[in-house]
Amino acid sequence: MNDVFEEHRRLLFGTAYRMLGSVADAEDIVQDAWLKWHQTDRTAIEHPKAYLVRTVTNLSLNRLKSAQVVREAYVGPWLPEPILTSPDIAEEAELADTVSMAVLVVLETLTPTERAVFMLREVFGYSHAEIAEAIGKSEATVRQLAHRAREHVQARRPRFAAEAAEQREIADKFREACAGGDLNQVLALLAPDVTSWSDGGGVVTAARRPLHGPESVARWFLGVLAKPEVQGVQMLPAEINGEPGLLLTMGEANIGSISFESVDGQITAIRVAINPNKLSGIQPARLTLPVEPPSAGE
Template sequence: MSDHSTDPATETFVAHRNLLFTVAYEMLGSAADAEDVLQETWLRWVKVDLDQVRDQRAYLVRITTRQSLNRLRSMSRRKEAYVGPWLPEPLLTAPDVAEDVELAESVSMALMLVLETLSPTERAVFVLREAFDVSYEEIAAAVDKSPAAVRQIAHRARRHVEARRPREVVSASETRAALEAFRRVLETGDPQGLLDVLAPEVVLMGDGGGIKQAALRPITGADKVARFMIGGLGKNERPITVTPTVVNGSPALLVRLDGEIDGVMAIRLENARITGLYYVRNPEKLSRLESETPLTLR
């Protein structure tokens, strides 16, 4: 896209770009696909007669939603053929994302995984209504449903998500403390220390995408997860460093082998114990960990 600072269409698109990216990313869980959606949105936006558009922000969100829905339906076929569990693409995010509790929760790995269990239309309605507070009328125009149908879909999606999302809001400081304890026991290889930070029902999901080694199915239970983690790291002969970072608005751990990024680990925390471990190793999903991705709900 060329830079025409005096072009109203370009100025409007650039002004709302971070919002549109966030909408697409929350719907798709993939930064690469979100970027493609933004390109498609731009190509349609430049053909619009701006004099006929009453609310340009709403119109752009509508285009982005429709393109995301198209992409989401095609992605479902890719995910069916995916090797092992599919996790959202992690994003290195700025401190202000972590400070915005609503935004941080909406892009958290735990919630993004819950959104994966919704149908494409349910996901679009939930994201637009709950995260971005878009009116039912605007959502209806974006998903080609009546406002009454959208209200029903929103209610159904909200009930589905509430039954599966973490039961408590956990502060960033609590998450950092749990991750620091987790990092220490990983470095020492202390099985008992690991069991102390893991909840009995903890679930580990690893995403290698068939490129990097990862568990092909979720591993459930503290004993099994501890054995898998310590066994896997213990077998590695290359120097391992584990450093704190902020991914998707929440504290996380960046794992490096010989100084190169091997993966990123996010957690779900309840009652000060880790109930979910999400380890993304697929190199195709690690390109957004070197520089911060700006996100916004507004």
């Protein structure tokens, strides 16, 4: 039965990561689930995969409630921890969307219980009755939570998202423009309502507030890249959270990531993750995140 847990370990990590937006916390949750699994009478478990997903969801729910207190005191914008994903994740567009930086940011605005219900219902396809049993709520309450969470996410998630090929082309053009220090070329890529967030967590230099508008965003990026201490930083194409983005490297180290949203060939949002305490998910040894969902009731 230990093999059953190991078979689903990466899926369980993906579930916890979607709930928490944190690689370290997701790994802790998977370890806690492993301990619970070994303390349980597994002969009484009819559907191990579904049981493990529910276990991880509930553990994540508890962790998320305490994490919110920490995030309220966070220095500067808080972004989910970036993670490298398989290039073929884009073939499962709906699943890839649930780990995109943009959607994870939207999920942060849900209450912990709404987030759990949304994940179990919208991502994993559990029935309202199954969710009610999993999180200890009435079915009527779960229906209300699911409806409210779905409307909230739909109202705030990016619309008219670019196809992967177009997103990759935009990321490449942005990389080339920044490498060349070409202000006009960077400006041409930015939408009039572009916003940029940079998460340094107070550990490394980053904009403490979101930047709005092409001029502010372009000049900030080129200004940072012109500083002596960042000479040698390279931007490399990578799949970040299920979408084409850029990996920031210096020497052999991965020091950050850049994720984009774009519409009609222009960048509408940029998220820069550079807090060194939140980068374990983009390190070379990191296993890429799978997106296979469990079938409801398995």
